Amino acid sequence: MKCELCGKEFQPSGHGRPQKYCSKSCRQKADYRRKKNRPARDRNGKPPVKAVETKQKPEQDLDQRSFERMMDGSMLDMLRTIRDRLQKAMDDTSTPANALPAISRQLIDVCERIESLQGGGLTDLLDDEEDEVTGDVGASIV
Structure with missing residues (x-):
């Protein structure tokens, strides 16, 4: 079998998944190259967000001042x-x-x-004497 990185012939071990590389160093080099060729990711490990192009133009009936007032x-x-x-x-x-x-x-x-x-x-709550309960409102025991 041939190593995918260096092309050297090697004898696979026969255990587990079929080997692709002749040595640990070839496997590490291939991993490094794979990671190097990937698109950049941000610090959270998420791929960069691509801007979506729209063919429609935004509506012009909302001017800057109206937008700012709406967002206030x-x-x-x-x-x-x-x-x-x-x-x-x-x-x-x-x-x-x-x-x-x-x-x-x-x-x-x-x-x-x-x-x-x-x-x-608070002053309205304290000054409101009309709502004060004067009669017996509770239930009586017979």
């Missing part, structure tokens, strides 16, 4: 994101103790703005 989040979404980041900073053990008062004030301000944008607030 609402004020409420931004405030919620800020609230979550401030809460993480408050809960983080690496946050310095002298920064906690300022962070907590900002967190309270953001929460109050969220409440005001949602149409209610």
Whole structure:
């Protein structure tokens, strides 16, 4: 049998899969050449993503300003994101103790703005005396 790399004649061992190479060094060289000729892969081992060409042109009715406005989040979404980041900073053990008062004030301000944008607030909940239950609403035992 002939080695696929160097062409040297060799006697196969007869065990397992048929051999292609006469020695371990020929097998390693062939493996190196195979890997060298493969297309480049990124660090995660995934093949590079090829750009897909489209024959259609994008619609022109959406200008740059309209697109940017469409992609902008609402004020409420931004405030919620800020609230979550401030809460993480408050809960983080690496946050310095002298920064906690300022962070907590900002967190309270953001929460109050969220409440005001949602149409209610803590003051509305506390000032609402009309909803107070005055009668006996529970079930009675007979």
